[in-house]
Amino acid sequence: MNLSKERIEFLQKKIYKVLNNQENWNVKRIKFLSNGVVNAVFILEEESRGILIARTPWGLDESNEDVASLIKEATIAKHCFKHGLKVPKVVHLHLSKEISFLVSEYINGDDSFISAADIGHLVSSIHKIPFEGLSIVEQENKSFYHIVSSRIVDRVSTLNKFLSHEIKIPPLKEMETTLSMTNSDHCLIHLDIRTPNIIRYKGEIKAVIDWDNAFIGDPLMELMRILETGDIDIQEFQKGNGNNNFLTSSSRPNSIIYRLDTALMLAILFTTYIKDIDKGQHYIQRSHYLSNSLKRLF
Template identity: 45%
Template structure:
């Protein structure tokens, strides 16, 4: 079921009640400006703080006080990582309030507006490099639970292959998650904070200058090669320009190609499922199915 007008109005009233009556803010207006699968985003105008964005899970099951619900995890993750990045001069919206209750959960941050002008892949490469250089300082990702990225990705790949086989009635065969994880663990590259959804819709800019990067839902701590392979495989940026901005070609050249292929496969599988089940784009569906076949064959031949 989609987001209904009735739900929008209830969320609006609940936000207004908490901010004005419980927190004694002075809210002058609240308007819905967007929504996704999990969250709705409202623009509010607070007398002293100005324009702010309020992100709240809109599905009824996501407004429960279940610490493991995707809605609560999403809010916590965005708040913790944004505050960490803000401390290290990464352009992110400033966090003002993370609020949980039995009635409604939400995150309030600065509202950062953009003009829709294209941001260069070079500049996005520079920003990604800065993110990868942010000191971790004990940063813990809410839904990573101290697991290694190699463990998460290897199990996710086998799960996605199983799902894709059922979707298109085929029989892709890949090495076990244990084998994939062992290969990924041979990398000696230092772990970094990874955004893992670096693409134009998540970069807010004005006059071609980056003002903020948003949406840390996919973020983990792990090998930065994972981020680079995801960006290259998804093809939403100009790879050559991005690499120039990232300015660390050695990290790619010094990483075993099988490791690169495994991380690419994770993305190719995700996009194959996306264009098979959720977005009707036969050209991209066929392209990524071919990529899955090629990458599985390449990985298997290198074992």
Template identity: 30%
Template sequence: MTPPTPHDTAADTTVGTEVGTDVGTAVDTEAVARSVAAEHGLVLRGPAGEGVDFVVHRVGRPGLGDAVLRIPRHRQYLSPYGDVGSAALVRQEHAIAAHLGPLGLPVATPLRQIERPDGLLVSLAAHVEHDDVPLDGRDVGRFLAALHAATPPRTPLAYQAPGDFTGFFVKRLGDRHANLRRAAPSLPPLPAPLRVTAALEAVRTPHRLLHLDVRRQNLLSRGGRLQAVVDWSNALIGPPLMELARVAEYALLPDNGIDASEVLAGYAESTAVPDLESPAALLYRLDTAIMLALVFHSVAPDAERAKILTGRAEHLLGLLHTAGNPARPVRPVTVAGPSTTHDRGERQH
């Protein structure tokens, strides 16, 4: 198992914690799993994965094959845009999968949302057979290209503030940067908000559904071919460049198990790959780097990793302040050990 790390929203409540939890709303997930299984004629097969927000159990359905039961750890999560109920995340995952499946995109087929007598909402989805054979990254790129070509669903997204995307992102980046500066006071300042806004708005593309957690733990494959993409809790509707910039940053961390060059090659089979060192791309990469640095300053404390990833954020800030001076190229990061991203993969086993 990989260490717990936060979801992808920058909370102001705790330095470095991007989603907090209301400890008074903790859920006994084992008891819920047993109760749901008994009430719905399911056979518990054991844990299938876990994340900060959810625990996943594999269950048997007599005569119907296996499924997975996704149970929230808490009833409420804290975000900078207000408290988010776990039910909203369950509905979001279900709605996105229901929207994408008929379009031919690889998702875990949603089966049922089960409301408990106490109001807790859990989800049941089809089990996806998968293995640990190395995944062909080009499959991931093809998936992202198809996702970014599809009309987004109309379902509300739990962690997306209403209104203009650029304004939402600028505020989030500012909040994250301020949080990291509390832990690392020498962190350079952000470029002026008007400059950040201008850089983002210089890239004018249709906004599409973004997964924003593309890493091996959330990519179910078999024989090296992608079978399903799971865990849509971090989804936003925004510019595809943000997704590809995040992939590029995630790929710098070997334990995320993705090869950016392969992913981008698959993406380029059907659509042009944008410049991942443009000012807008560097801002999206910075957003990711700061989030990762915050993880190791608080949620999964690791002084060495925090130092490395804070250095990464400093490097990206330097590139932005020098307008992408080629004398300061984007350099890789080496962070050894278990997964460094913000949520343990809810892989189905």
């Protein structure tokens, strides 16, 4: 998803101007680095702070959700940094009607290989972080299980608009009740663990980034998402993670619900935002399979 040169220059100039209007800020250079579905990322050099990273929603109409995403990233990153997890240090969060952006520490990385066992250990470290005092903006006063069940219903509704054969799922309340029957302790879960979100250098994990999907919730959902995406060697992952039981629970209703949430998200992503016919069809088929598996269990 490429941004126009004009849009990149507009965002770049806005960030430059806002920062240099702050007391004790002197940005010398700013350069476009990359963009994702929501945010554009810039690298900048500040006189006393050195190299930094700024991310900002690139859409023409900055939504409340996009701004909330920046707040969420800053809040979780500060909390994780305080508890010793390897994350970029938050430097500045700017929120305004004109432009909102988050400035963080720059951590140098490369494309070196990191083992699935190391990723498993990283996930275990995330799950062990105390979450007392951490407030996630879209989770306030809402049950985690209700959030998951609701977005499955919403995602099915969205995806069915593109399908000739509709995906059918159990009622929201039934899914929510099924999930709430689990006895697992909740913890901080990242929910987008993959190598692009792990800064690594010479085979060592330097930091984990992109907390936009994170929640305080059931760690099984993290594991089922990793299992469903298929990007990480699960056997090696288990060696580093220390959880040797989650594969045996992958056929249970709550596991299927969590995997369905992931499959639906990826089906929508690859059919509407990132056009990839093969991946889109794969996750549409997975969504059908998992919804049918779920119906047989209810």
